[in-house]
Amino acid sequence: MIDIHFEPLQALGLTPAITHRASRLALSAPHLRLARIIETQRDRFVLHDGVVEHSARIGPGLLQPLTAAHQTLTIGDWIAMQLDEYHQAWIVHRVPPSTEIARRAGDGRRQPLASNVDTALLVMGLDTDFNARRMERYMAMVRASDVAPVVVLTKRDIAPDADARIAEMYARLPATVPVLAVNALSAECRTHLGPWVHGGATLVVLGSSGAGKSTLINTLSGADQATGGVRSGDGRGRHTTTARSLHRCPSGGCIIDTPGLRTFRADADARSLAASFEDVQSLGQQCRFRDCRHEGEPGCAVRTHVDPDRLANYQKLLRDAGRGEMTALDRVAQRGKWKAIQRAGSRRAQEKRR
Ligand SMILES: Nc1nc2c(ncn2[C@@H]2O[C@H](COP(=O)(O)OP(=O)(O)O)[C@@H](O)[C@H]2O)c(=O)[nH]1
Ligand SMILES: [Mg+2]
Ligand SMILES: [Zn+2]
Secondary structure (H helix, E strand, O other): OEEOOHHHHHOOOOOHHHHHHHHOOOOOOOOEEEEEEEEEOOOOEEEEOOOOEEEEEEOHHHHHHHHHOOOOOOOOOEEEEEEOOOOOEEEEEEOOOOOEEEEEOOOOOEEEEEEOOOEEEEEEEOOOOOOHHHHHHHHHHHHOOOOEEEEEEEOOOOOOOHHHHHHHHHHHOOOOOOEEEOOOOOOHHHHHHOOOOOOOOEEEEEOOOOOOHHHHHHHHHOOOOOOOOOOEOOOOOOOOOOOEEEEEOOOOOEEEEOOOOOOOEEOOOHHHHHHHOHHHHHHHOOOOOOOOOOOOOOOOHHHHHOOHHHHHHHHHHHHHHHHHOOOHHHHHHHHHHHHHHHHHHHHHHHHHHO
16 A cells, blocks of 8 residues: 555656556555656665655666666656655655656666656757757657647847747748747746646756756746755755756646757657658648658649758658667668678679689
């Protein structure tokens, strides 16, 4: 059995679906509590059980199955925790997440960024940070995990070409994607983002370093992230630099801060890419040829209506997704096959010369 206090945990984003999932876990250990990972550090996690925070480690009974399944705990996870006789908190079980945003690392491995998220705020500065292709890549990553994207363009107050760039983003993305342009330092953001930051909702900010993610969270949560009380467990304050953290907003929602992703590949497949580029999909049905590849065929509706750079990016992301679906072993095997073909080729060339 697991202790679940719905009301205090609701301010941390607890939903009826997660409550149901947690209550169905077959757990035999006594004195388990439901809590959420609100901060990740190198070897520790900060949990909130609705009343207090705990500095916790992964219990040995959970570490082994996680490692075997190539999984890691991530910010936003709901977990079952237990306190030992020394008041040390241990994470003993992970509630299967309802959503999990992940990227592909260079070696093809999946890296979770945040879990149990409803909305992703894709934050991009209207200054030199502005890049439509990168925004489409973020969008693909988020759509692949069934999380709703909202584009938040920051620095509206200081970017010289703000209006032209806002217009460019509107023209480029399908009309179904909300695009907001804000000054992240201004309290107006709370009004603009109000519809998404309601009680029980969890949001995450994604974007490059310096885009204004932490600034936006400070404005929405009305708190200074660098300050806070002392938590139980390690007696340290909240001043330690952490990679990822979850913040509560006065409106009842909560929002996860992440560091900038310098280079990343979306963990997306062809199907989820089609959802991100729904405009290409639906226009494609109006092309003259049913198998039109939008590469210069006559009567191509996609080429007529879709921004050429957007179309090129879609095709690039599709190629990347094809690579992403190969496992590391597949890639080694493919490289081996190429080498064999090359060797056979040079052997034939040598034989010809003789
Ligand atoms: N004028 C202005 N400055 C902003 C805005 N958003 C962020 N900044 C500034 O940009 C810098 C980087 O912001 P920060 O939130 O740390 O970016 P992060 O790396 O995405 O978390 C800070 O100096 C912010 O004050 C904005 O909308 N307007
Ligand atoms: Mg930041
Ligand atoms: Zn076409």
